[in-house]
Amino acid sequence: MNVQQLMKWLAEMPAEATVLLEGDVGYSPLGGVSLQAGEGGMPDEVIFHPDMTPD
Template sequence: MNVRQLLALLQTYPPEASVLLEGDAGYSPLGGLSLQANEGGLPDEVILHPDMTPD
């Protein structure tokens, strides 16, 4: 999935819905994202980071 596809899909959901990341320990809210710029013909990557705030 690329950013264009992700944005198109997210636009079909309610704008107030929370974004969660699924992992081995359950679900975590999305805390942020970063861009990993690549070289050598590799595509750049967007990395999603969970919210690490204690419950």
């Protein structure tokens, strides 16, 4: 999936919905997004980070 595909898909979702990341031990809220520049011919990557705030 690329950013354009993700944005199109997310545009169809309710704007007030919470974004969660699924992991091995359950779900975590999305805490941030960063861009990792590609090197050596590799494409740029968008990285989603979980919210690490204690419950």
